[in-house]
Amino acid sequence: MARNPQLNKHGELQHLLTTEGLPRDVITRILDTAEPFADVAEREVKKVPLLRGKSVFNLFFENSTRTRTTFEIAAKRLSADVINLNIATSSTNKGETLLDTVDNLAAMQADMFVVRHASSGAPYLIAQHLEATGRDHIHVVNAGDGRHAHPTQGLLDMYTIRHYKRDFTQLSVAVVGDILHSRVARSQIHALSTLGVPDLRAVAPKTLLPQDIERLGCRVFHDMREGLRGVDVVMMLRLQNERMQGSLLPSAQEYFKFFGLTEEKLALAKPDAIVLHPGPMNRGVEIDSAVADGRQAVILPQVTFGIAVRMAVMAMLGGGNA
């Protein structure tokens, strides 16, 4: 099998494609590096010069204004030039292949691609293509591929948990919701297990769980009350609109009844448990407003930390090429 394409031959981060198989010291280094970046936003000038003169291309084959914006802010705070391309509606529909698009942008002296794509594995294809064509000075950051991975989201969640809870090896963490379709859940689960979380729970109806999820190191709960009992961290997932009707779930109302996070269900977790959500939230579907706006929610800090974590990732990738 091919070498893990996100590490270079020295075992250092070459691309960020997934949290799976990312060594613990690399994850820890990303989180450590993000801490000083978090302070940058507090300054008069919210910018550091690390990526001055570098071009970061936001390659969004699937629209997501929010994710694109956070990457854009992170890159700009590193002084990079940021070029946003929403390709969901442009060239690939005109018959240009993904790799043609990449070749074209590489020819414009790109230094980094931030890639969002509806197909699992698309950023790997790009990274492998860049390597095969001798352009390994260009780095790829996966900003979400299909159901596979959303590593910066997973890492910012780890940053958030560490910020409030410090020691991963003492935690009970529940991931709740549509795990089947969630790249966020996969990135969280891999990072949590690498960081040594001893009690990792997946809470969802059977229709929203992938086969063999236990093999990823989770205990499965179909009863949310059981799943939340005594946990330190509740990680809620977004339920996409299109899943709410049809054969996966009967209705948003019934989903909320069994798997929506309410104050009453949250009361079963530890009193100081924190609640995370990757946003955007569906209030009244996966989370009750009272919880979303309550004292245990750390959803807005997640957003702030997300910028710092993305700055850390880009800064770690962008240097040392000369």
Added chain:
Amino acid sequence: MKIHIKGGRLIDPAQDIDAQTDVFIAAGKVVALGAAPDGFHANRVIDAAGHIVVPGLIDLCARLREPGLEYRATLESEMAAAVAGGVTSLACPPDTDPVLDEPGLVEMLKHRARMLNLAHVYPHGALTVGLKGERLTEMGELTDAGCIAFSQANEPVDDTQVLFRAMQYAATFGYTVWLQPTDLHLAAGGVAHEGEIAARLGLTGIPVLAETLAIGRMLQLARATGCRLHLARISSRAGLMLIDQARLDGMQVSCDVAIHALHLCDVDIGYFDPQCRTVPPLRAQFDREALRAALADGRIDALCSDHTPVDDDAKQVPFAEAEPGTTGLELLLPLTLAWAREMHLPLKLALARITSDAARVLGLNAGHLKVGGAADVCIFDADAPVRISRETLRSQGKNTPYLGRELLGRVSATLVSGQVVYEAPARH
């Protein structure tokens, strides 16, 4: 043209031969084994010392991409690939463009193949018009045009009434129906075996249930209609067990497995290798072990290459968007030999699966070197390495996970109807 194949080790499973035996060929037929007939003067002597001489290989499923998909492959390129792989007869599924659902198309294909004078081509006619699973094709006319069975290729028939009637109609005339068992709805959107790997990679899974449910349905319909059924490319252990049970119950049913499914499993997808996207999907390791064993003990009747040339543009895309399929004609022999070696099987048994057993499944008088039979012959060196690369593959499809690998089993010459149609380039 009289040919004397001299000094080779003849392995002919149909005649239970595995011994150093000379083969004498005249007028396209085998005229003697062992000693030359009286007055035989060879125009050509092929020195097969140290090599193995077998009946030309028979491939149950090879896509030639004609008509309609010539950008993927042409009859010329794929027939050259066939004989370079030692394959002298092949059955092709009807999923061309247009679909092989009209006698004229079948006649044209047969005619083009005859003109090339390489391997024998045995088309499968479409079971339903356009493979749409709605209307029956003119199976009688298609048979007269040269179809030897009827198939839906990889297209399912959703409407059970249609499938029931198609099998009834085929049974009326004794035609065999070939079906690849996959439940349309359970497999919808799926691109990989549903299991840990698909869960990790975030790929939509195709559950084993999609195969077992379809096999159960097909077996029941075959029993009810009396139709002769061949199940193409079984992928799972659970599917095999259903077939075993049906046979215990006295049903006549045959099945095959694709050669890549004997060697690869879902783990080989690695980091989204689109070359490992196949129909049906590469399944779990224990499924692969079950397939290997079942082929060895004959519960799976035969092997096929499931040759599917795909152009680079359709593979250089994210896994789920990649066109499924692998190129296989030139890998069939080396991968069969690898399976035999790894399973410690006698060569005679292993080679039966791609010669005499395959002929039996297709109902052909081929796959043997009996005196009086067609002189379709493959001569190979079982220990010589072949490098699988873009440059060495003759098929227009360079799509295989084995690209860049070296396998053992090099074809040195192929004869079709007594004509040498392929000789390996001299080695340095």
Added chain:
Amino acid sequence: MSLPDAELLLADLAAQMRPHMTPDTALVGLHSGGVWVAQRLHALLGLAQPPGALDVSFYRDDYAQRGLSRDARRSSLPFDIEGRPLVLVDDVLHTGRTVRAALNELFDYGRPARVELAVLVDRGGRQLPVAATYCATRYAPPAGSRVKLVQDDGRLALRLVQDQE
């Protein structure tokens, strides 16, 4: 030539600086040796403002060659620098590149009234037009080695270490 005693240098540096300190003056140490020196100077000088600390990893000019430093730490300036007299504090002044990076970082926090530079050791070898306002000693280490400040049981000491490259 033996290495100077860091504790004596520290006392000397404090003596040089004392006449120039104002009630508003704040010290800013550069990670990591400069932070130790700044903490000690802060106590010796009895300054009102707690000392700040800068890690210039994000402003280094060798980022493109060497990548991000493996142990980037938080900078912290626990006072408003706008209009304030500042003294940057480092252990050893060499090429001047760290000071350049520190000045750049500092100005991203605001506009100080004045910035001075205090160092224990000036080892020469400047590559930028930078000079220390206060300097306890000049000392050129033998070729292939450099001066490093260590903190041991609350006491500062200088060591010679071999250059890695």
